[in-house]
Amino acid sequence: xxxxxxxxxxxSVPEGAxxxxxxxxxxxxSQSFFWxxxxxxxxxxLIMFIYSNGDKxxxxxxxxxxxxxxxxxxxIRDSQPSDSATYLCAVNAGGTSYGKLTFGQGTIxxxxx
Amino acid sequence: xxxxxxxxxxxxxxxxxxxxxxxQPILGHNTVFWYRQTMMQxxxxxxxxxxRAPLDDSGMPKDRFSAEMPDATLATLKIQPSExxxxxxxxxxxxFGQSYEQYFGPGTRLTVT
Numbered sequence: 001x002x003x004x005x006x007x008x009x010x011x012s013v014p015e016g017a018x019x020x021x022x023x024x025x026x027x028x029x030s031q032s033f034f035w036x037x038x039x040x041x042x043x044x045x046l047i048m049f050i051y052s053n054g055d056k057x058x059x060x061x062x063x064x065x066x067x068x069x070x071x072x073x074x075x076i077r078d079s080q081p082s083d084s085a086t087y088l089c090a091v092n093a094g095g096t097s098y099g100k101l102t103f104g105q106g107t108i109x110x111x112x113x
Numbered sequence: 114x115x116x117x118x119x120x121x122x123x124x125x126x127x128x129x130x131x132x133x134x135x136x137q138p139i140l141g142h143n144t145v146f147w148y149r150q151t152m153m154q155x156x157x158x159x160x161x162x163x164x165r166a167p168l169d170d171s172g173m174p175k176d177r178f179s180a181e182m183p184d185a186t187l188a189t190l191k192i193q194p195s196e197x198x199x200x201x202x203x204x205x206x207x208x209f210g211q212s213y214e215q216y217f218g219p220g221t222r223l224t225v226t
Contacts, residue, residue, distance in 0.1 A: 032213040043217040092213045103156040
């Protein structure tokens, strides 16, 4: 089992719809969860982080965390074509890892007009 | 506008040649990460440093890869000798303190023929 798994995608949604990106992780000791967006040919860009159970909203983005189920998700409301990118879920490694993150394989999102 | 810088942005070399990639972390950041990204493997952590000391280089092929931080403003990743399977995009990222937030540079696209 991979340490961080994301729904395989690719995910295609129409403009204006809600895009739902999912991620599960294996280490119950993980405390910090991140979503990165990566446009084709560009570097990953941090867009959201969440540390506590529940929802965290930032504009059109909502991160949801359920530590009991070891599940984190990213919802994008009113999806725009400019949201088309690969979304990477990242989770802190356990122990004394000093900032080390484990990344999922990414989900490709396409928002079509 | 604080950002991570990487040089060169592109490198084409022949098998057996030495390759050196450089990274300047965001000023004040004390943790530096080297990643490799390929379509097949996704984003893999090669090595990382905290306060210039190497913390983990278990992701690196030790026989050909080496990573150093000569000073707080410069991190280097060297491959000697390079092989075609080393072709990938190499990213440097930096972070600060106990935070797990990482900020990525633009990457070096390496092609080994």
